[in-house]
Amino acid sequence: MTTAGIDFLLLAGKEDIYYLSGFYGSRALALVTVDSAFLCVDFRYTEQAENQASACELVGSPGVLCSRLKDQLAAAKTNKVHFDPNGMSYLGYAELVEALPGCEVLPAEQMIRRLRAVKDSSEIALIAQAQQLAEASYTKVIASAQCGRTERALAADMDCAMLQDGADKPAFDTIVAAGARSSMPHASAGDDLICQDDCIVIDWGARRKHYNSDTTRTVFYGNPDPRLNEVYDIVLQAQMMALEAARPGMLCCELDDIARTYIESRGYGDCFGHGLGHGVGLEVHEAPIVNPASREVLEPGMVVTVEPGIYLPGVGGVRIEDLVLITENGIRNLTGLSKDRIIM
Amino acid sequence: MTTAGIDFLLLAGKEDIYYLSGFYGSRALALVTVDSAFLCVDFRYTEQAENQASACELVGSPGVLCSRLKDQLAAAKTNKVHFDPNGMSYLGYAELVEALPGCEVLPAEQMIRRLRAVKDSSEIALIAQAQQLAEASYTKVIASAQCGRTERALAADMDCAMLQDGADKPAFDTIVAAGARSSMPHASAGDDLICQDDCIVIDWGARRKHYNSDTTRTVFYGNPDPRLNEVYDIVLQAQMMALEAARPGMLCCELDDIARTYIESRGYGDCFGHGLGHGVGLEVHEAPIVNPASREVLEPGMVVTVEPGIYLPGVGGVRIEDLVLITENGIRNLTGLSKDRIIM
Numbered sequence: 220m221t222t223a224g225i226d227f228l229l230l231a232g233k234e235d236i237y238y239l240s241g242f243y244g245s246r247a248l249a250l251v252t253v254d255s256a257f258l259c260v261d262f263r264y265t266e267q268a269e270n271q272a273s274a275c276e277l278v279g280s281p282g283v284l285c286s287r288l289k290d291q292l293a294a295a296k297t298n299k300v301h302f303d304p305n306g307m308s309y310l311g312y313a314e315l316v317e318a319l320p321g322c323e324v325l326p327a328e329q330m331i332r333r334l335r336a337v338k339d340s341s342e343i344a345l346i347a348q349a350q351q352l353a354e355a356s357y358t359k360v361i362a363s364a365q366c367g368r369t370e371r372a373l374a375a376d377m378d379c380a381m382l383q384d385g386a387d388k389p390a391f392d393t394i395v396a397a398g399a400r401s402s403m404p405h406a407s408a409g410d411d412l413i414c415q416d417d418c419i420v421i422d423w424g425a426r427r428k429h430y431n432s433d434t435t436r437t438v439f440y441g442n443p444d445p446r447l448n449e450v451y452d453i454v455l456q457a458q459m460m461a462l463e464a465a466r467p468g469m470l471c472c473e474l475d476d477i478a479r480t481y482i483e484s485r486g487y488g489d490c491f492g493h494g495l496g497h498g499v500g501l502e503v504h505e506a507p508i509v510n511p512a513s514r515e516v517l518e519p520g521m522v523v524t525v526e527p528g529i530y531l532p533g534v535g536g537v538r539i540e541d542l543v544l545i546t547e548n549g550i551r552n553l554t555g556l557s558k559d560r561i562i563m
Numbered sequence: 564m565t566t567a568g569i570d571f572l573l574l575a576g577k578e579d580i581y582y583l584s585g586f587y588g589s590r591a592l593a594l595v596t597v598d599s600a601f602l603c604v605d606f607r608y609t610e611q612a613e614n615q616a617s618a619c620e621l622v623g624s625p626g627v628l629c630s631r632l633k634d635q636l637a638a639a640k641t642n643k644v645h646f647d648p649n650g651m652s653y654l655g656y657a658e659l660v661e662a663l664p665g666c667e668v669l670p671a672e673q674m675i676r677r678l679r680a681v682k683d684s685s686e687i688a689l690i691a692q693a694q695q696l697a698e699a700s701y702t703k704v705i706a707s708a709q710c711g712r713t714e715r716a717l718a719a720d721m722d723c724a725m726l727q728d729g730a731d732k733p734a735f736d737t738i739v740a741a742g743a744r745s746s747m748p749h750a751s752a753g754d755d756l757i758c759q760d761d762c763i764v765i766d767w768g769a770r771r772k773h774y775n776s777d778t779t780r781t782v783f784y785g786n787p788d789p790r791l792n793e794v795y796d797i798v799l800q801a802q803m804m805a806l807e808a809a810r811p812g813m814l815c816c817e818l819d820d821i822a823r824t825y826i827e828s829r830g831y832g833d834c835f836g837h838g839l840g841h842g843v844g845l846e847v848h849e850a851p852i853v854n855p856a857s858r859e860v861l862e863p864g865m866v867v868t869v870e871p872g873i874y875l876p877g878v879g880g881v882r883i884e885d886l887v888l889i890t891e892n893g894i895r896n897l898t899g900l901s902k903d904r905i906i907m
Contacts, residue, residue, distance in 0.1 A: 244749060262836025263748040266876050307653040313670065326657065375726035382719035388736065404607040405588060492606025532610050
């Protein structure tokens with residue numbers, strides 16, 4: 220804050236607030252100054268915040284928070300207030316502007332997002348635990364998966380396995396996309412039956428003590444369209460090349476480019492329309508973003524997905540996603556599941 | 564839009580966009596004009612949007628959407644663009660302002676939120692289905708619940724029962740708060756054990772085809788602090804009085820006042836710090852809000868919770884919540900579960 224010339228920083232992102240204070244709730248507002256921290260939660264969370272965020276002074280409403288802020292602004296002889304835009308809704312912003320007449324309410328850089336991108340050992344341990352919960356669910360469910368069940372039933376089995384093994388919850392809506400539906404990268408699991416000769420994309424994760432995992436595997440039931448065999452090999456090769464190359468100091472766009480250039484060289488560039496990956500932590504999608512436009516730099520302690528995919532509308536798709544930790548020298552792959560092509 | 568003098572309306576709320584277009588995804592931007600609709604999704608959702616939102620013209624990036632919008636603004640000889648603030652992030656707003664130089668980018672009323680507050684018969688049917696899934700899970704889990712298990716294990720059992728019976732997912736993080744923790748209205752289920760003589764607040768819901776349910780029951784294991792017996796009766800009486808009084812045409816603050824006045828008259832006014840209820844539909848919390856400040860009017864077709872609670876820090880809490888449909892004459896209670904005090 221001092222470097223950025225910021226004296227008063229408002230935060231609304233629930234993960235940002237958890238990261239700094241220890242309080243996790245669906246709604247809160249925090250004020251950080253150079254030497255103090257205030258946390259505003261409503262009645263539903265008062266007792267919880269007292270327990271979790273003892274380093275913060277608690278206030279009961281945004282109005283009270285803004286009144287305290289105005290006193291401090293007057294004492295500091297300034298009218299400038301910054302907010303971290305991550306997690307701030309337009310309505311939240313408009314309320315602040317209204318509650319702080321005469322003040323300049325200015326967006327800062329996403330400072331907490333940048334801090335959160337580099338994980339410490341306890342955060343890495345929780346992400347690894349989440350990943351283990353997720354892998355156990357996959358192993359259990361795949362062993363008993365059968366044709367004739369719905370995508371939704373398979374997703375429910377995976378979600379239940381994670382929940383019963385101690386996950387907070389699934390990290391996101393588990394994707395099970397079978398047959399031609401597998402060409403939709405973010406298909407939600409539906410009532411469609413899994414059939415013989417389907418290709419199935421499964422993208423899932425667990426959340427453990429607020430930290431998430433994220434993995435994708437693509438499995439074949441019988442013999443799907445033969446193009447998908449070729450596509451599987453290309454996606455896997457693209458991913459292996461990116462995993463091999465990933466190291467600290469690299470621009471995220473450079474990492475993306477390694478997988479993308481290979482997929483383009485094999486003639487499927489138009490079929491890989493999303494980024495190669497993203498940071499994972501308190502949010503499933505957080506910094507850094509790994510896509511062709513991202514100038515973010517990989518650093519030791521970052522946890523990112525590497526997930527190339529090729530999608531053929533009307534035929535099916537293949538995506539293979541690992542979760543990796545950037546280390547001093549390269550990566551540590553947090554994903555232990557095989558990537559051999561599985562034919563059920 | 565015509566009444567409000569709006570020619571161009573941008574939407575970012577995923578539930579608002581689903582409500583109008585049929586497309587449901589984690590991220591989208593829509594533009595509605597008097598005679599056309601554009602939907603902007605990224606590569607991950609292109610094929611899905613073609614299937615789900617065939618009445619919209621699809622565009623591939625916010626830049627393209629804004630370029631189309633600028634053409635239309637020029638043709639209409641205006642520079643005014645409105646957006647629905649519901650679901651719009653500050654960052655999304657800032658991107659629009661940057662992409663539309665020379666335009667006035669103005670917040671509208673939350674128009675879609677108002678439309679969504681009144682449900683049609685197909686929406687009511689889905690909410691009722693969600694409620695039935697939720698009730699079945701409660702009945703199943705409570706029948707086999709035992710002391711010595713953790714809050715989290717009980718919540719996982721309820722979530723799994725809903726998932727395996729066909730819910731999309733739990734409507735929100737299932738709350739199971741036992742013993743003194745039950746005095747925290749939004750406690751997350753933790754690793755604490757359920758013990759003899761605990762009072763347990765269970766607040767849960769199911770989501771079915773994007774529509775949610777929401778219910779709370781409080782059960783006793785053995786004999787909790789005797790004050791909680793009294794509190795249970797007061798909360799139940801307050802709820803019954805509100806359910807009895809609820810009818811179309813009533814202000815939401817009037818409905819809140821009925822329960823609140825009774826709880827105050829019994830000396831527990833300070834222990835009921837949240838609103839009496841809220842609308843439920845595509846979002847778990849949506850219009851109308853039922854609290855002391857809400858001037859919204861109850862209308863037939865609205866679905867709201869009625870959930871008074873009394874919370875005694877260090878002792879425990881009681882909340883009883885039903886989900887009800889406002890009808891032409893009063894209410895139809897969508898909740899079938901008994902509210903007798905259950906002693907396990």
